[in-house]
Amino acid sequence: MSLPIYQQLMNTIKKKIIDGELNVGEKLESERSMSVRYGINRMTVRNAIKKLEEEGIVKSIRGSGTYVQLVPQIESQIELGNQDRNFSLSMQIRDKGMKSSRRVLSLKKRIVEGEFKEYFTNDTLMYELIRIAFINDHPYALQKTYIPCSYFENAERFDFENFSLYEYMTDHGHCPSYSSSYLRIEKLPEEYATIMNVKKDKKFFLYDYQVYDTNQNFIEYTISYHHPQYTKCMYERSIV
Amino acid sequence: MEKTCIVRELIDLSISKVVGDKNINGTTKTIEQGIKEANYHLSRQLNVPLGTKLFYIKKVRIIDGETRSIETAHMVYNKVKGIEDVDFNGKSFYAILKEKTGIQPRKCKEEIMIVEPTKEEAEMLCIPLEEEVMLIKGTTSIDEIEPFEYFEIVAESSFYRYKGGISAV
Numbered sequence: 001m002s003l004p005i006y007q008q009l010m011n012t013i014k015k016k017i018i019d020g021e022l023n024v025g026e027k028l029e030s031e032r033s034m035s036v037r038y039g040i041n042r043m044t045v046r047n048a049i050k051k052l053e054e055e056g057i058v059k060s061i062r063g064s065g066t067y068v069q070l071v072p073q074i075e076s077q078i079e080l081g082n083q084d085r086n087f088s089l090s091m092q093i094r095d096k097g098m099k100s101s102r103r104v105l106s107l108k109k110r111i112v113e114g115e116f117k118e119y120f121t122n123d124t125l126m127y128e129l130i131r132i133a134f135i136n137d138h139p140y141a142l143q144k145t146y147i148p149c150s151y152f153e154n155a156e157r158f159d160f161e162n163f164s165l166y167e168y169m170t171d172h173g174h175c176p177s178y179s180s181s182y183l184r185i186e187k188l189p190e191e192y193a194t195i196m197n198v199k200k201d202k203k204f205f206l207y208d209y210q211v212y213d214t215n216q217n218f219i220e221y222t223i224s225y226h227h228p229q230y231t232k233c234m235y236e237r238s239i240v
Numbered sequence: 241m242e243k244t245c246i247v248r249e250l251i252d253l254s255i256s257k258v259v260g261d262k263n264i265n266g267t268t269k270t271i272e273q274g275i276k277e278a279n280y281h282l283s284r285q286l287n288v289p290l291g292t293k294l295f296y297i298k299k300v301r302i303i304d305g306e307t308r309s310i311e312t313a314h315m316v317y318n319k320v321k322g323i324e325d326v327d328f329n330g331k332s333f334y335a336i337l338k339e340k341t342g343i344q345p346r347k348c349k350e351e352i353m354i355v356e357p358t359k360e361e362a363e364m365l366c367i368p369l370e371e372e373v374m375l376i377k378g379t380t381s382i383d384e385i386e387p388f389e390y391f392e393i394v395a396e397s398s399f400y401r402y403k404g405g406i407s408a409v
Contacts, residue, residue, distance in 0.1 A: 178405065179405060180403075180404075180405045181403070181404045181405060182247075182401050182402065182403055182404075183352070183401065183402040183404065184245075184397075184398065184400070184401040184402070185352075185354055185372075185374050185397040185398065186397070186398070203354050203372045203397055204354075205352075205354070228353070228354040232351065233351060233352035233353070233402075234349070234350070234351050234352075235348075235349075235350050235351075235352070235402055235404070236347070236348065236349045236350075237347070237348045237350075238346065238347055238348075
């Protein structure tokens with residue numbers, strides 16, 4: 001069911017503020033102008049502005065106009081579960097109309113040992129890439145990705161902040177084709193609490209998955225912690 | 241020792257069946273069951289008028305002697321008449337439902353959330369009030385049109401894991 005028109009307008013204005021098209025202190029166009037631009041009743045525009053004012057996002061000054069007062073919180077959520085068909089988290093974020101960015105915390109070669117031997121059965125070395133995914137500059141997911149050195153080389157030279165891991169993999173002849181995942185809830189490791197801007201022991205959705213290429217080669221193991229505020233976990237099952 | 245967890249796959253509906261199939265030491269205990277009228281929230285979830293008579297059951301799942309989840313289900317009473325007198329303790333609800341009424345939900349849609357427990361939930365799960373829990377809520381359906389059941393499961397956060405997979409299209 002579609003949202004009432006005033007709510008749609010509220011969301012449009014909020015999105016413009018989040019995207020930086022409208023900055024704090026900047027004046028909104030007039031009610032009349034918005035009414036004409038969107039082809040909606042002026043009272044509907046007034047209602048949307050009133051609600052935004054109640055949320056503290058804008059402030060109307062009599063005789064002057066309406067001004068942006070603060071940047072709204074993110075309201076969309078990224079869906080995890082079995083309904084999404086998209087491997088790339090960045091793409092899921094952008095599909096929701098939000099800004100996606102990443103920061104690489106570390107990238108290094110590691111010896112395959114311990115629990116990793118279960119996944120990297122034919123490898124002695126793997127790359128460990130630790131990144132944070134941001135939604136509209138808010139930390140959203142912490143991702144620890146492991147890829148086998150036997151398939152991938154010179155990862156140190158690749159720009160994982162501005163280009164996608166899956167582009168890198170495809171460039172190396174291993175296009176992701178199938179992923180098998182587990183979802184559970186766990187505390188975010190303490191060392192990442194500050195950088196993810198959450199209190200110690202905050203619980204996150206932990207989504208760990210193995211990715212295979214078109215030839216069924218194992219090419220990635222990722223442990224991904226997703227902030228619950230920005231995550232919607234949906235599962236659908238059919239009983240046969 | 242690591243606590244037992246239940247892995248939910250996308251073809252399972254009955255948790256009791258998974259517990260049985262995996263030889264997990266578990267059972268269920270009914271806390272209450274009966275008939276009540278649909279409030280606004282339940283009428284929306286089940287797509288029925290306010291005040292519709294519903295059968296409800298609230299039970300706990302006990303694994304290795306510990307209460308790990310609290311499960312509540314609501315469904316339209318007219319569809320399951322007579323079930324209110326059945327003793328569900330230690331048994332699969334869906335197995336009995338099929339046996340008594342012939343009803344077998346085929347689809348399930350659920351959302352998983354991280355929430356703070358209520359005082360009652362914290363006490364039942366023997367966890368501190370500030371310890372966040374997993375809330376699973378959703379509906380099952382028989383014909384994909386009308387929801388048959390609305391359920392909520394509050395579980396210790398490590399209790400359930402979800403297994404899934406995606407293929408590139």
